[in-house]
Amino acid sequence: MKDSRLEDRDTTMNDTKISARGVQVHYADNHAIKDVDVEIQDKTVTAFIGPSGCGKTTFLRCINRMNDTIDICRVNGTIEIDGEDIYDKRIDPVQLRRKVGMVFQKPNPFPKSIYDNVAYGPKIHGLARNKAELDEIVENALRRGAIWDEVKDRLDAPGTGLSGGQQQRICIARAVATEPEILLMDEPCSALDPIASGQVEELIDELRANYSVVIVTHSMQQAARVSQKTAFFHLGNLVEYGDTDEIFTNPRDKRTESYITGRIG
Amino acid sequence: MPTHWLLAIILVLAAAGYAAARARALATAGGSMRRMHSLPRAYGMTALIWTAVPALLILGAWILIQPVVLEARVAGSIPEAAASSEGQRSLIMADVRRIATGLQLAVQGGGLGWDEALALTADGGSLRTRLADLGIAVGEEPGPAALDAAQVWVQIERVGHLAMTGVVLAATAAGFALSLIRARADVNARASVERGILVLLMGTALVAILTTVGIVMSMVFETVDFFSRYSWTEFFFSTDWNPRFQGGSDLGMLPLLWGTLYISLIALIVAVPIGLFAAIYLSEYAGPKVRAVAKPLIEVLAGIPTIVYGLFALITVGPFMRDVFAQPMGLGNSSASVMTAGLVMGIMLIPFVSSLSDDIITAVPQALRDASYGLGSTQSETVRQVVLPAALPGIVGAILLAASRAIGETMIVVLGAGAAARMSVNPFEAMTTVTVKIVSQLTGDTDFNSPETLVAFALGLTLFVITLALNVLALYIVRRYREQYE
Numbered sequence: 001m002k003d004s005r006l007e008d009r010d011t012t013m014n015d016t017k018i019s020a021r022g023v024q025v026h027y028a029d030n031h032a033i034k035d036v037d038v039e040i041q042d043k044t045v046t047a048f049i050g051p052s053g054c055g056k057t058t059f060l061r062c063i064n065r066m067n068d069t070i071d072i073c074r075v076n077g078t079i080e081i082d083g084e085d086i087y088d089k090r091i092d093p094v095q096l097r098r099k100v101g102m103v104f105q106k107p108n109p110f111p112k113s114i115y116d117n118v119a120y121g122p123k124i125h126g127l128a129r130n131k132a133e134l135d136e137i138v139e140n141a142l143r144r145g146a147i148w149d150e151v152k153d154r155l156d157a158p159g160t161g162l163s164g165g166q167q168q169r170i171c172i173a174r175a176v177a178t179e180p181e182i183l184l185m186d187e188p189c190s191a192l193d194p195i196a197s198g199q200v201e202e203l204i205d206e207l208r209a210n211y212s213v214v215i216v217t218h219s220m221q222q223a224a225r226v227s228q229k230t231a232f233f234h235l236g237n238l239v240e241y242g243d244t245d246e247i248f249t250n251p252r253d254k255r256t257e258s259y260i261t262g263r264i265g
Numbered sequence: 266m267p268t269h270w271l272l273a274i275i276l277v278l279a280a281a282g283y284a285a286a287r288a289r290a291l292a293t294a295g296g297s298m299r300r301m302h303s304l305p306r307a308y309g310m311t312a313l314i315w316t317a318v319p320a321l322l323i324l325g326a327w328i329l330i331q332p333v334v335l336e337a338r339v340a341g342s343i344p345e346a347a348a349s350s351e352g353q354r355s356l357i358m359a360d361v362r363r364i365a366t367g368l369q370l371a372v373q374g375g376g377l378g379w380d381e382a383l384a385l386t387a388d389g390g391s392l393r394t395r396l397a398d399l400g401i402a403v404g405e406e407p408g409p410a411a412l413d414a415a416q417v418w419v420q421i422e423r424v425g426h427l428a429m430t431g432v433v434l435a436a437t438a439a440g441f442a443l444s445l446i447r448a449r450a451d452v453n454a455r456a457s458v459e460r461g462i463l464v465l466l467m468g469t470a471l472v473a474i475l476t477t478v479g480i481v482m483s484m485v486f487e488t489v490d491f492f493s494r495y496s497w498t499e500f501f502f503s504t505d506w507n508p509r510f511q512g513g514s515d516l517g518m519l520p521l522l523w524g525t526l527y528i529s530l531i532a533l534i535v536a537v538p539i540g541l542f543a544a545i546y547l548s549e550y551a552g553p554k555v556r557a558v559a560k561p562l563i564e565v566l567a568g569i570p571t572i573v574y575g576l577f578a579l580i581t582v583g584p585f586m587r588d589v590f591a592q593p594m595g596l597g598n599s600s601a602s603v604m605t606a607g608l609v610m611g612i613m614l615i616p617f618v619s620s621l622s623d624d625i626i627t628a629v630p631q632a633l634r635d636a637s638y639g640l641g642s643t644q645s646e647t648v649r650q651v652v653l654p655a656a657l658p659g660i661v662g663a664i665l666l667a668a669s670r671a672i673g674e675t676m677i678v679v680l681g682a683g684a685a686a687r688m689s690v691n692p693f694e695a696m697t698t699v700t701v702k703i704v705s706q707l708t709g710d711t712d713f714n715s716p717e718t719l720v721a722f723a724l725g726l727t728l729f730v731i732t733l734a735l736n737v738l739a740l741y742i743v744r745r746y747r748e749q750y751e
Contacts, residue, residue, distance in 0.1 A: 064639065066635065066638065066639060069634070069635070069638060071552065071553070094641050094642070094643050095641065096641075097638060097639060097640065097641035098640070098641030099641075101639065101640070102635075102639035104632065104635060104636065104639070106632060108630075108632035108633060108635065108636045109636075110633060110636065110637075110651055110655075111633075111654070111655050111749050112654070120637070120640060120642075120650070121640040121641065121642075124640070124641070124642045124646050124650070125641065158749070160749065171636070174636075174640065175639070175640070178640055178641060
């Protein structure tokens, strides 16, 4: 089950970055997240696993308040980032999302040039004083997205003209270009072939040096490969949360065991 | 046999063909649909198509072509001696038509046999009274030439009709029989039905294209005629518009073109920002409840007839503009003005811009908005930098539609801006547009031989070329700047 490739990295970081307590989410009458408590650590990759419709994506979208854009969605409970309640009235969701970047399930580059895609965030946040600085930010982001070599000669080409894997790495570069502290990834590899998935996974592991990464995935192998912490969701409940090694080798809950051995899902 | 009977026979046979072919195909398969190549109804449809369509096409073509041939043959049969000039010939032909109708009615009414009708001679002066009894008025006692020609007419029409009936019935019967023979289970009836549908769809597209070509051609011919009577440099570059029906007119189009462009420009300045911002509000900001109420309310504007807008301009907006702006600012005291017409037209165009733009903005994928929000941009940044560029082609299309409407609008201009051709930059003066002048040149007693009338076609063609150029320009803009998603 466990691929040893990424296993030996150190997992000694344990400052709490995100702390959720008693989180409940309703979509109209549908109770999607039931009383979830979780502490997510800094400079760590945390994987959310679980069967379809179990609420992992919903919970992920609570962390940067993307659920605000859905009219019928209600969120209760507290989520704190660095000790600050992000659902407090004084918190500006726009400011929050700058700190908490997101990569979506389906690659969604803007219908603009590759350069403009990556420069979008830095531009709206005024991170660059001049063109030279912006060029540097874009290049760095593309390098961290492991796509610089493939696109450096055609930064003016539309981002939508790239292959799916390249598009997703552009989206990751776009997300890291705004220097977030937390990176949320919603099944970033579900639309990619195994080679592109491998590239993205390596990227995630490198990003861990600077960010707290939360990744939703359907692939348990992927969770085992890239994450240090794993949370298993089932029917809106957080069933089990702990070290990835523990979850996959010695699950405490019977539901977790059933899921990772393929009996439910 | 009257034509409607013929039609009825074709349709009945076609329906019978449908049922029979379906039944026969099923029978050849031993009643089992599994052994049939296509669905039973496909065999029925094939028979229906082959029975009805060729026969109907022949019928239609015959009905269109026969009168033309008939006219030519009969006109040719009138001797030179009876019709020395073109005008005389057309007078005789008018009589011929009436007499022929009278003879046909007489035969149908039973007062006359075919042979008798064809044997009539113009001797006793009794023909006119007999025709009058049948309700056909003939100018004077028909001369022998007219009567002979009418008899030729009647004869040709009778033979022609018989031939048509025969040919059409034969086509129907042949189609019916052939399609019944072909209704076997192993025949690919599905393909022929699909081909039939393809031809039908191609035909409808062809009708639209041919109509456009026809309209343009008729405009071009009349315009060429106009330019053979009036100097084209005068028409395009003269600033005087002063048509006089007794001749010696000035027909410069510049004042009209200026009025058209000025009024359209004001209308677009009003309609585009309001319409576009309303569309952005409705699609991006408004909740579903507000949207459900506001969108239909805005679209009500599109349902108001333009004459009502014209009344609004005439009675309310015009005097208001005069009293509040024009007179105090010393810009004239006409209640009909470019400003009035432009404003009212702008209001009329708001729903065109807003409704189309709204649909197009709503069609921009949510994933793009999510991406933008996820990077920490505000709603207005998202709209401005992501949604609008992606929706640009549609928005340009909406604006273009509004522009074409503005250029072609007539009623609001007549009532709001008047009918005086003038070139002035003062927006509070009365001016008029190309369309208004087209109407005024073609109303009343017109004679399609004078440049004063024909100028309408030249004006129309010019408008057509301008809107075409606008379309091409918009296409270029869209190609150049669009951000294509998917």
